[in-house]
Amino acid sequence: MYDSSKIKIVIDPGHGGEATGAVGPTGLQEKDVNLTVARHLKRFLEEEGFPVILTRDGDYDVPLEERVRISVENKADIFISIHHNASAVLNRNINRTELYCPFEPFSPSFDLAYKLQKNFRRRFGLTVESPLPANYRVLKGNVPVSVLTEASYISNPEEEELLKRKERLVLEAEIIFESILEFITSGLPRINSKKVERDKVKLRFSEEIDPASLAVFIDGNVLDFVAEEGKEIVLPISEKLRGGVHIISIYGRCMKGNAFPPQHIEITKEFTIESFSHVLKNYGPYNLLRIKFFDKYMNPVPPNLPFYVQPKDCEIIDSLPHTDLNGEVFLLLKMEREHSEIEF
Known part of the structure; x- marks a missing residue:
């Protein structure tokens, strides 16, 4: 009723x-x-x-x-x-x-x-x-x-x-x-509350949710989790998730049959840079330096992260001022001496 x-x-x-x-x-x-x-x-x-x-x-x-x-x-x-x-x-x-x-x-x-x-x-x-x-x-x-x-x-x-x-x-x-x-x-499920914590997202509904109907995605990829019957959904956030902003999308139905409004929740995963790798390629008088940064789980750091790198004995001709989708930055360099090595 x-x-x-x-x-x-x-x-x-x-x-x-x-x-x-x-x-x-x-x-x-x-x-x-x-x-x-x-x-x-x-x-x-x-x-x-x-x-x-x-x-x-x-x-x-x-x-x-x-x-x-x-x-x-x-x-x-x-x-x-x-x-x-x-x-x-x-x-x-x-x-x-x-x-x-x-x-x-x-x-x-x-x-x-x-x-x-x-x-x-x-x-x-x-x-x-x-x-x-x-x-x-x-x-x-x-x-x-x-x-x-x-x-x-x-x-x-x-x-x-x-x-x-x-x-x-x-x-x-x-x-x-x-x-x-x-x-x-057939049910009018409303979202009563949603809470984003460091390791989980909690949603509470006005109606009991059918766990078999749930489909959850993070950045378009399926998020596997075990749902239980009731009015609450708890979604785990992996400690190893790449740092930066992510979108969790949740779809499903209540036990009476109707869908609840699709939920799109933005979460931000904190990170620290723990290591990096670099590759230097020669193109005539110039060299292209690619540097990739990683967190402690060897995930690439997020895109659009501003950076400042100043190699020694090099003139920076051009650069991408932030990390790309792969957590990389690029610098076009002119070496002061032939065969000189890159130092940071």
């Missing part, structure tokens, strides 16, 4: 004001359809005890950035943007349902979108495309569960006539409402 009073939902009726959105063959405007569906959906949700916020509740435009701000600042658990499409090539025969989510792999947005796909397919009478990632502004930088619906094509003459009828708009709102309830029933 869930406490609906603690689950906040933001509904975004697309367009408004001078931004009419798509327009049907006889002049029906998308902005009006979007708002009517949003109001029906708001009523259904509030009857179930959910706090609901509309990004607009009248015929006026709201900048896209403002719609996202409303969602983020109110800490919405779910953001749903309501739209109705039109054919870009004015093919009046096209009519289908489309669902869009942010560009984030394993996002809980897709869990909601797949429930919308199932219920629109079952009840709305149109072909329903599989949910797709999209770069729409209202989906960028928004809360973890954000979906944009294009329930149908207002540019289709038959569909435009249906969208003029109350029962069609109520049905659309019912489908979205039903899908939201199904989604919430």
Whole structure:
């Protein structure tokens, strides 16, 4: 079960004001359809005890950035943007349902979108495309569960006539409402806390996490660890990890089924330079000196580390002012004497 009073939902009726959105063959405007569906959906949700916020509740435009701000600042658990499409090539025969989510792999947005796909397919009478990632502004930088619906094509003459009828708009709102309830029933895992320590990272969730679902990467490489059932994940940080900044990415699901928001945690591993090696190669009147620095575990030091090296009896013609990805620095030298050796 869930406490609906603690689950906040933001509904975004697309367009408004001078931004009419798509327009049907006889002049029906998308902005009006979007708002009517949003109001029906708001009523259904509030009857179930959910706090609901509309990004607009009248015929006026709201900048896209403002719609996202409303969602983020109110800490919405779910953001749903309501739209109705039109054919870009004015093919009046096209009519289908489309669902869009942010560009984030394993996002809980897709869990909601797949429930919308199932219920629109079952009840709305149109072909329903599989949910797709999209770069729409209202989906960028928004809360973890954000979906944009294009329930149908207002540019289709038959569909435009249906969208003029109350029962069609109520049905659309019912489908979205039903899908939201199904989604919430499958868990709404939140991150309650995260803590980075010297040798571990701890995350605590609001729901029990399915250990078999977890996938953890450090800098894109799989991090092996043993997960246990419960609401906490503890990730070990190896003492032998290369120094510098690393990104730990964590993906998984709660025991009820829904994904938790992917986590990307930056950690900084301290290090000291313990040794180095160098290679000198001759190129005519010049010599290229490569120096590689290591920590105590013989890991290369991190990239972009400023350095200062002053070889004796040499003129530095050019140099890379910091370590590269391999922990190396390069100096182009002109030797003062032929066959002289490098000293530091």
